[in-house]
Structures are given as C-alpha cells and as structure tokens.
Amino acid sequence: MYSPVQTMRGVQQRLLDPPALTDALPAEARGVVFTKRWVVDLLLDLAGYRDEIDLGALRAIEPSCGDGAFFLAMIERLAASCVRHGRRLEDCGEALAAFEVDSESVERTRSGAVELLRALGRSAATAAKLANQWIQHADYLLEAAGHSADFVLGNPPYVRLESMPEGKAKLYRDMFPAMTGRADLYVAFFEAALQQLRPNGVCGFICADRWMRNQYGAGLRALVTSAFSLDVMAEMHQADAFDSEVDAYPSITILRAAQQGPAVVATLSSEAQEMPTKRLGNTIRHAETGTPGVRTAVVDRWFHGSEPWPCESPAQLALLRRLEDRHPPLEASAKVGIGVATGNDSVFITRDPDLVEPGRQLKLAMGGDAEEGNFRWSGHYLVDPWDASGLVPLKDFPRLKAYFERHSDALRRRHTAAKNQRGWYRTIDRVTHSLVERPKLYIPDIKSTLEPVLDWGETYPHHNLYYVLSGEWDIEALGGLLLSEFGQFFVRSYCVRMRGGYFRFQAQYLRRIRVPAPGTLSKDQIKALRDAFSARDRERATAIALKVYGVDRHEWDAANGN
Numbered sequence: 001m002y003s004p005v006q007t008m009r010g011v012q013q014r015l016l017d018p019p020a021l022t023d024a025l026p027a028e029a030r031g032v033v034f035t036k037r038w039v040v041d042l043l044l045d046l047a048g049y050r051d052e053i054d055l056g057a058l059r060a061i062e063p064s065c066g067d068g069a070f071f072l073a074m075i076e077r078l079a080a081s082c083v084r085h086g087r088r089l090e091d092c093g094e095a096l097a098a099f100e101v102d103s104e105s106v107e108r109t110r111s112g113a114v115e116l117l118r119a120l121g122r123s124a125a126t127a128a129k130l131a132n133q134w135i136q137h138a139d140y141l142l143e144a145a146g147h148s149a150d151f152v153l154g155n156p157p158y159v160r161l162e163s164m165p166e167g168k169a170k171l172y173r174d175m176f177p178a179m180t181g182r183a184d185l186y187v188a189f190f191e192a193a194l195q196q197l198r199p200n201g202v203c204g205f206i207c208a209d210r211w212m213r214n215q216y217g218a219g220l221r222a223l224v225t226s227a228f229s230l231d232v233m234a235e236m237h238q239a240d241a242f243d244s245e246v247d248a249y250p251s252i253t254i255l256r257a258a259q260q261g262p263a264v265v266a267t268l269s270s271e272a273q274e275m276p277t278k279r280l281g282n283t284i285r286h287a288e289t290g291t292p293g294v295r296t297a298v299v300d301r302w303f304h305g306s307e308p309w310p311c312e313s314p315a316q317l318a319l320l321r322r323l324e325d326r327h328p329p330l331e332a333s334a335k336v337g338i339g340v341a342t343g344n345d346s347v348f349i350t351r352d353p354d355l356v357e358p359g360r361q362l363k364l365a366m367g368g369d370a371e372e373g374n375f376r377w378s379g380h381y382l383v384d385p386w387d388a389s390g391l392v393p394l395k396d397f398p399r400l401k402a403y404f405e406r407h408s409d410a411l412r413r414r415h416t417a418a419k420n421q422r423g424w425y426r427t428i429d430r431v432t433h434s435l436v437e438r439p440k441l442y443i444p445d446i447k448s449t450l451e452p453v454l455d456w457g458e459t460y461p462h463h464n465l466y467y468v469l470s471g472e473w474d475i476e477a478l479g480g481l482l483l484s485e486f487g488q489f490f491v492r493s494y495c496v497r498m499r500g501g502y503f504r505f506q507a508q509y510l511r512r513i514r515v516p517a518p519g520t521l522s523k524d525q526i527k528a529l530r531d532a533f534s535a536r537d538r539e540r541a542t543a544i545a546l547k548v549y550g551v552d553r554h555e556w557d558a559a560n561g562n
Contacts, residue, residue, distance in 0.1 A: 035069045035155050038273050039206060039236070043252050044073060045281030046232050047204030049151050051080035056087040056095050060151035061196065063140040063189055065098035068109035070154045071135070072116055079120050089117075090126055093133045097147065099140035106137045141172060144192040152196055153204045156189035178219035187211060187220050190255075194228055197257035202231075209235065209251035209311070213494070218306035225304055229260035233311055234284055239268040251311075265314045266296045301325065310493035319559040320493050323549060327514040334470035334478065336510045337435075339365070339461030340382065341428040343414040347407045348383050348427055349462075356400040360384050360392075362436060367464035370442045370453040373536045377459055386431040391423050429463070436460050440469040441479050443505050450491060450505055452482045454533075466507055472518045480529030481515055483538055484545035489560070490514060516548055 044050070049060060055078045065071040074096060082089045100106045110131040117127035136143070161169040161183060173179050176188040186207050193203040211217030212233075224230065232254040266284045271293025275283070280294070287296040297314030299321050311317055330336060342348035349364060361381040369378050383403065385391055394401035404411065404425045411417055417424040436459065441452040443466045452468070454476065461467050470478060481487065490513040495503045503509075521529075525548055532541035546556060 035206060036273075037069070037073070038277055039239075039252075040070050040073045041277040042234075042281055042284075043204050043206055043254075044070075044077065044153065045278060046234065046252060046254050046284060047151060047153055047202045049074065049077060049153060049202075049204075051077050051084055053081065054085040054087070055081035056085065056089075056092045058150040059094060059148070060096055060153060061140075061147060061149045061193075062096075062098040062154045063144070063152060063193060064154060064157050065100045065109050065135065066102075066105050066155070068098075068112045071096075071098045071109060072112050074153065075113060075116055075134075089120070089122065090130070093130060096134045097149075098135045099138050099143060100135065101137070101139050103137055106135060110135050141175065141188055141192055144196055147196060148198050148201075149193075149196045150198055150201045151204070152193035152202075155206050156186040156193075158208055159185045161185065178223050179216075180219045181216040183216040183219075184208070184211075187217065190220055191223060194223060194255065194257070197228075199257055201257045203228075203255040204252070206236070206250050206252050208249055209233075209253070210249065212251075212309040212311060214308075217308075221303070221309065222306040224255060225260070225302070225306075227257070229256045229258050230254070230263045230302055230309075231256050232264045232266070232284060233309075234266040234268055235311060235313075236268050239270055239272055260302050263299045263302050264296060265299055265311055265317050266294060267313050269293045308494050312493060313559070313561060315555075315558040316489075316493065316560070319551065319555060320490070323490075323514050323551075327516050327549070329511060330468070330513045330515050331511050333472045333515065333518050334468050336507050337467050337469075338507055339429075339463045339465045339467065340431060341463040342382075343416050343428045344407075344410055347404075347410060350381050350383060351379050353381060355381070356383060356403050357397050360397055360400050362431070362433075363459040365442060365455060365459040365461045365465055367444050367462065369459075370444050370451065370465065373451055373453060375442060375453040375455050380462075382427075382431070382460060382462075384431055385425050385427065386433070388433065390430075391426055394425065431460065435467070435469070438469050439475045440467045441475065441482065442467055443482075443510065445505055446502050447505060448501050448503065449538075450482060450487045450503075452479045452487075452533075454479055466505060466510060468510070470518075474518075474526050474530065476533050477521065477526040477529040478515070478518075480531075480533035480541045481545055481548070482513070483533055483536070484541035485538065485556075485560070486542070486545045486549060487513055521548060 049055065060074055062071045062074065078092060078095055079089050082092065098109065100109065113131040113135060114127040117130060118124065161172070161179065172185070172188050176191045178191045179187050190203065190205065197203060211220050230253070232252065234252040236251055237249050264284060264287050272280055274293070275291070283291050283294050284296060287298045289296065295314050297318035299317055301321055303309055310320060353361065355361065360383065362384050363377060364380045364382040365375070366378055366380050369376055383400070385400070394404065408424070412424045416426060416428045420426065437457040439457050440455055442455055442461060443450065443452050445464050445466065468478070468482070469475070491503055491505060491509045494512050495509045525544060528544045529541060532544060546553060
C-alpha cells in the first residue's frame, strides 16, 4: 500500500510504506502538487479526448488520479460527448476508470465526482453508483494488465526506486523491464499505459522529461520507438503548470499505438496560458508559428531504438534532424577514440625520461596539455609494457622489470590484474603504438566549449583526452569544423549539461557529430577552415561551416535561441 502523497522535483508521486503519515497535515506539508486546469485541458485536447468524438463508446483511464484534477475534467468531457452523440451518461460505466492508492484521495475524488454529476442533473444514487464504479482504490501498476484502453491520461507518480521498500521496487522492476538503472516510478506508468492501449489508442501524460535523454530512460525510449509513435511533445519548463512552485522540468507527451509519422515538438512559456486552451491546442497540433509564448516545429523523422531525444527547442530539434538526414556521422570519415587508462597513474606516468629502458616510454598527452587551445606537451611519459605482439616479457627489460616489481603490490591490487594475474603489470587499455605518429585532434573531456587541438604526431593520449584522426580529411580543416559552433551544437543536443554549464565531450557524444563528406568541400573552404582553426577563430569557422552545412544565419540563430 502507498503512503500519503509526497513530492520529488514537483511531480506528484506516492511513496510506499509506512502507511501511517498523519492525514491531518495540509496538502502543502504532504507535498501534494496540483496540475493547473489550463494544463489539464491542454493535455486532454492534445490527446484527442474531446467531446466532438463519441467518448462513451471508448474507454479512458486515469492511472493516478490524486484529488481528481484530470479525472473530473474527463467526466465533464464525457458528459458533453453524451449530449452530442445521444448517449445516456448512466450507461457509460465502462467509459471511465481511475486508480488511486491513497484512500483519502479516493474519497475526495469520489466526492468531487458525485458533486459534479449532481450538478449535471444526475440523481444522488446514480452519481454515487458511477463514482464508485469509475474510481478504484487500487495500485494501477498491479491492475493495468487486466484493462485495455483507448486513452490513458494524467500525471503519473514520480519517485526514485531506491526510495521504495526493496521488495516493492523489485516487483515493479520484474513487471516492467523498461525500468532499468536508477529509473523513476513514472517509467513503469508509461510502460503499463502503453501495454494497455488498443490500436490507435493514446497515452497522454504530463511528467518530468528526463527520461527522454538520460540513461535510465533508454528502455522506455526503445519501447516507444519499437511499436508506438510520438504525436506531440510540449516542453513546459518555463510554463506555470502547477498550483505551487516546483523544481520540475515537465513536458506533455502524447504517445499513440500506431506507426510513427511526423511529430510536433513545442516549447511553451508563461505567456501560453493566456491563450484559450482550444486555440493553444490547435496551435500546437498544427505547428502554427508566430504565436506569443509558443514555439513549434514538425519533425518528419523521429528517433530510433534507445537513442536520446534531444528536445531542447523545436527549432533546434528540427535543424538537428535535418542535418542528420543530410550529412554522415563523424566516424564515417574519421575515428573517435579515448586515450589509455592505466589503473594506477602514479606508477605508469612519470616525468623522468630515463626511468626505464629506451623504447619503454611514450610521450603522453595529458588533459592539461590542451587547455589553452593549443597543444603544449607537459613532459609526461607513459611507462609502456606493450609492443606490437602484446605485453613485453619483463625478462627482456631488466630496468622495466625492476621498476614494476618495486610497485608490484599496488599493481597487483588493481581489478585488471586480479582478472589476469600473469599480466599483472599491464595497463587497463592496450597501447596502439601506431597512434603516436599520426596527426590527430585532441578534445578534453569536461569543458564549457568544444576545444579541439592538434598533435602533429608526437604523443599518445591519456584517458582524459579523446582523439579524432582521419585518413580522408585534411586534419586542420576537420579541426575547423569541430571548432565551429556546429561541433558544439551536436554535442549540446545530446549531452546532459553538468553543474556550472560544463559538457562531457565523450566519445558517445562526439560520434553524434555530423560532418559533410570530405570530398564535398571546395579547396577554398578547406583552406578557410584550416586558417580559422590555426587562428582559433570560432566565429570565422562558424561562418564557413554555415555554408558547408547549407544553413542560413536566421535558421541557425533560431535553433540556438538567439
């Protein structure tokens, strides 16, 4: 059984056990966050739960009704639809269902439903019968499998699984495989809702939207793209969606049990709530432009599998998808990699060039060597236990053997040594010696901007540096493209920003950068990119990249919020 309502990051949620938090506390103290009516009406409009259609012939479910913000609005729409389509509301006992785990919330919602039905002209007995039939005191996640639906609509609970009793969390994980990693409970609500949908049925939720980009949402994204479609995503980070101030990043998400077609992506500001809700819904559905407080774009091709949904803004997403459709990924013409991890840098990294035999040390590029925009080797070496055939026999290198044996205890304690006791002196990663002499771009991991620097072929990278090398590109021209704002644009679209505005320029994000095929650039463009890279002139590099990518300045500024 769930305990009374609490809130995490502003999205309504229920925690499991103990059941005895005091019911005398006011809603604010218990953390209840109510969805504003304009948001409720907007979500219902976008989902298609409108009285123009015969709602009495369909089935709609509210999976976590709380005090009834969504469910009472759904009753109003069902009643209006019955009038339009000549149905008796009294015969619509199967048209609605609501689930709620908190007994007091159930009673409040039932009371609200009875009051509403009485205002609509129904007798006390009929109102009580329908309210009791529609609103169930039950755990939706445990009951959903027995109910198919044309609509599943509402504001699902949001709570970290580690906050739940272990047994209940395991039960949910076993039932809903999309709940991977440190998933939140709302992932299970999405999965349960999608499993319920009849053909062309709709799941419409307002919910925190982190699952669209982070790791724990990968399973849910894969589920959506495998058998469902995204109709509308309306980001509401700056909109006033709740009756109290919250620390949440919510979006309205409309998913359908149908093949994916064009998707509408919208961003709403606080101005949007001043519009009549029906007009606002039409503006979003039809991706109309020029409306204060609303930005929209149509994305013709949605994402596949578990890849992130980088919905920073409609204009940004539309341009991103167009660039991805037109240009191949960076690794079609270049290789992206990461430097060597040793497992014990204090042993494997030195500044002494004569520590061991000649040939057993490599010049090592460290993260700080690329900090100033130009590569400056700091004098570090990697003590290298590898050759082309594998780990070198220590008996062939007495000084290397003596050095490693002095540090034997520390090296043998490493996980990589425990797995391979004969290779106790290995680095975690094998060294590829041919990388040293190749010209390559180094990219530091944690930075506020993408800063590629050039090593002409003198060093081997440490693991806090990523590298890009290519046999097809003029390496300086490629450096100019990556230095331009386009390189940052692709990484920013997919990477979750860290505290302080920093990004992780990891291989998984660098590989998402798209670049034109090398042969499509003119000699003048190549020279101009080389010059911009050499001068560290990001503005000039961006101006050239705009032409290379075929993007006009107005579109670029709109995509970047300028």
